Structure formats: structure tokens, C-alpha cells
Amino acid sequence: MKPKEKFQELCPTMSKIDDEKCVKLLFDMKWPGGYICKNCGSEDFYFIKGRKVFECRKCRIQESLTSGTIMHKSRLPIIKWLKAMYLMRKNSNSMSSVKLMESLEISYPSAWRLKRKLHEIKKVIESLPTNHE
Ligand SMILES: [Zn+2]
Numbered sequence: 001m002k003p004k005e006k007f008q009e010l011c012p013t014m015s016k017i018d019d020e021k022c023v024k025l026l027f028d029m030k031w032p033g034g035y036i037c038k039n040c041g042s043e044d045f046y047f048i049k050g051r052k053v054f055e056c057r058k059c060r061i062q063e064s065l066t067s068g069t070i071m072h073k074s075r076l077p078i079i080k081w082l083k084a085m086y087l088m089r090k091n092s093n094s095m096s097s098v099k100l101m102e103s104l105e106i107s108y109p110s111a112w113r114l115k116r117k118l119h120e121i122k123k124v125i126e127s128l129p130t131n132h133e
Pocket of ligand 1: 037038039040057058059061
């Protein structure tokens, strides 16, 4: 079985996720009510695609999608975080580190750390749609 097929089998709703969807999802998680600048409160922003950074049009403060989230400074690609979240969601937040390791093709220590981190955001995971399109 190819790794991709394995993942799709585990989590069919995530099979079509790409970078753009990742960004949208993270954006919705970070700013559920729409973008608000943490510095000046403005709701006007640019999105700098290449760096996945948002810049306030007023004060020019930049904020990355992952800052202030558990993904900040993680070496794991965002897409793997998202996949992990969806896998957790699908399995009602109970998934072994071994299963995470296999599904995401990461090392056991990474899977273990990931699992602990995901536990911190249990509430966020529970609020994810089960059939995200
Ligand atoms: Zn601002």
C-alpha cells in the first residue's frame, strides 16, 4: 500500500487538502471572527503568500499563521499537523502514538510529542468539522 492511499483510507475527508486549504483552515482557526491585527485592531490586511504571513495594512505588523498556536516553531510541516488533527478528530481524540507515526510517516518521538501537543488543543479538535470540504 502506498503511503498516500493509506492516509486516504484513514481519513478520506483530508485526501484533497492542499496548501491553499491548509491556509484557509489555519486562518479560520486563528481568527474565527475574521482577521484582527493584534497591534492596532485593524481588520484590513495583506496576505504574503510565499511566506504565509499576514500583514496589517495600517501598522504593517506581520503575523504568521502559526504564531500563537501550538504549531509555532514546530519542525513538522503544517499539512502534517492538520492531518494529525483530522485523524484525532475522526478517532474521537484517542489515537496511539504508533498509529500517528505510521499514518503521518514521522518518527516515534515526533509522534509522541505531537500527541501530547494535540491533547492541549482537544477542544479545537473537537470543533473541527468531520467532513471538511
Ligand atoms: Zn495593525
